[in-house]
Amino acid sequence: MTADTNNGPVADKTTDASNAENANIASNGVSTVEHQHLSSKLPATLTWVGFVAFALLALPVAGLLQRAPWSTLPSILSSSEVLQALRVSLIVSLAAAATCLVLGLPLAFVLARRRLRFPRLIRAVVMLPMVLPPVVAGTALLFALGRRGLVGQWLDNWFGVSLPFTTAGAVIAAAFVALPFFVVTVEAALRQAGDELDEAAATLGAGAWSRIVHVALPTIRPALFAGIGLAWARALGEFGATLTFAGSFGGRTRTLPLETYLALERDPEAAVAVSLILIAVALAVLVALRDRWTPR
Amino acid sequence: MTIELDGELARSGWTLQAELLEIGEGVTAVIGANGVGKTSLGRALAGLDHLQQGRLLIDGVVVDEPEAGVFVPAELRPVGMAFQDYRLFGHLKAIDNVAFGLRRCGVDRRSARSRASQVLERVDLDPHVWQKRPAALSGGQRQRVALARALAVEPDVLIVDEPLAAVDSSGRARLRSLLSESPARYVILITHDPVDVATLAQEVVVLDAGSVVSQGSLAEVTAAPGCEWAASFLGANVIAAKAQVGG
Amino acid sequence: MVSVRDTGPKLRPLRSLAALLAVAVVMLISAGCGASNEDEIVVMAASSLTDAVETVLADHGNVSAVFAGSSTLVAQLAEGASADVLITADQATMNRATADGSVQGVSSVIASNSLVLATALGNPGAITELADLSRSDLLIGLCAEAVPCGALSQQALADAQIEAAPDTLELNVRALVAKLALGELDAGLIYRSDALAAGLPVVEAPQLAGRSNRYHIAAVSAQPSLRVQALIDDFTAADGDAAMIFADQGFGPP
Structure with missing residues (x-):
């Protein structure tokens, strides 16, 4: 009722302020019902192109299934090498996902909430492992953490710690390539969540840690699960960096992808069989997580 | 006891000069056109924004003085705030939103919830919506929850930004009486509603073009509104509002 | 006013993206033409x-x-x-x-290509004979048995009755050579041509004679x-x- 009386020099600011207010209200998730309603009315072309994209993703898997040696599958998959590689893969990928959570969460908060000096450069460095060829990533890790590496030589001299050729090394290689997926997902969610709820919690007496635990993390819960899922999946499929940095030794560093590569040398059919477990494990976990990605 | 602000607030490209703004106990309405800094004033009091210069005292205690390196963060100030855009926690039920502040002060879950339900009753929210999450509430219901959440922690200073905008007219009268009975010693009412000003405010502060242009009782401010906007707001609207409430 | 200014920068990246896509398509097509050279x-x-x-x-x-x-x-x-x-x-x-x-x-x-015992530059592990491959204090690399150089190595070690203590069984000989060249491994069995190309020291081992x-x-x-x-x-x-x-x-x- 007073908006009509506004004019003069403050008019511009008025528009800005009320736009911001509307945006804030919208971001609180006013009408999810309306959103679902709209999404069922997609243009037909869009839907078709979407199906083409899905086919691009699903067809290679269908190809694998079609070539799978179903009759010999049980004997191939129950071989000790494959079971050993499965165990190493699960340990390495889960440890890498946990590493991403522990290290990536603070980094995501710093990127989203702190004013940084060279934000673009820092963000580019964070995303670098996504574009780096994995073999290069592994070599870079050797240069940094290897026995002759930048930091690795001191680890070796002072603590007698040598990471290459150990399971810990395989975890580091997998975490290195998986970390950006987690950080980027969580940072985007934190940015989208904004400061509003954080400020509200502060006026209610919540301190900095309390706001992170009781407000920020529950608010971005779907993104947390999505980030962990992506990082884990990336770690599970990791090949090049692991091979280069951690080598390949049965029961220690030889993961399923490395076992698949070896099987390819001996018997391509066995390689298909081994990659089927990788797909089965990944699908099982990703499907289970999918429900958690979407907010209730 | 008073809140004293003598300083400058800056926020993305403009500043608010408040030279010796003194706010006494009771209900103070802050009025002015959109974008003159009403909300920024509230944010500075709550500790969400820093003063550019000068200092801010609450009950004689300096809570912000950049030159002296003093800044008491929001969570340690005796200030509560009900936001214009509600800012309810989407992952919590209405009742847990209200209990949030109490839980952070160390109150156990059961007591916090029972206290929260008392406050929810006072803001006239039906018990059947207490267990709903904010996304399932209407605008008016959300506003009541937001108000209840700020009231629940019983702050000395209660800042309410457009407290009744989304509440229908029948609910407003009830919430107004709730605000006037609030145990908070200072209630700072940021509002566009002349009825709020006419019925609740013991004191009125008028902001315009980045500074405090008038301050005093309703009668004093009406006599010397300090800017065209306030003149028209206080003139026509308040008389109409008084007629509405009185009639 | 504000909204008009906003649309500018939003459109430009789209246009450059379209240009980039067009360039990519042209390159793909020309690459495809190159590949279908009949006489090559x-x-x-x-x-x-x-x-x-x-x-x-x-x-x-x-x-x-x-x-x-x-x-x-x-x-x-x-x-x-x-x-x-x-x-x-x-x-x-x-x-x-x-x-x-x-x-x-x-x-x-x-x-x-004959199999040789190669060491890291400067031979930091002081390798002198094939039997040193069983020393657990060193970092030893071999090829995995499934690849040719690995099968060859296993056979040679078995015939020489040496129980090697490898820390890694690499999936190809290049990966093994790279780790020796970087000094991450002390010794390994690789091909002479690879040792020569990477400039790695070779320790003569009579047990490897004729293994190629x-x-x-x-x-x-x-x-x-x-x-x-x-x-x-x-x-x-x-x-x-x-x-x-x-x-x-x-x-x-x-």
């Missing part, structure tokens, strides 16, 4: 031969080479990759290609064209240019 001879060769084969082919016009692990090449041929000549790192992979019919020509040996693999060449088609046959003859000629180039790079005679 395609040689598929084991990756350990990269330098040698490229040097030999430099003297031949209109020949291109594809390098990968022997098993990968055989799998690609089986899936219908078009090539005229296949060179594998051992007999077994060549036999696989012949068995499934993807290679119809008769194979012959063009060179050999043989590179096999074959025409893919049963009736190769004259040019393809001439190229294969160049590789197999005992005293030709190819033989000299191979010898220079550490390969042994067939």
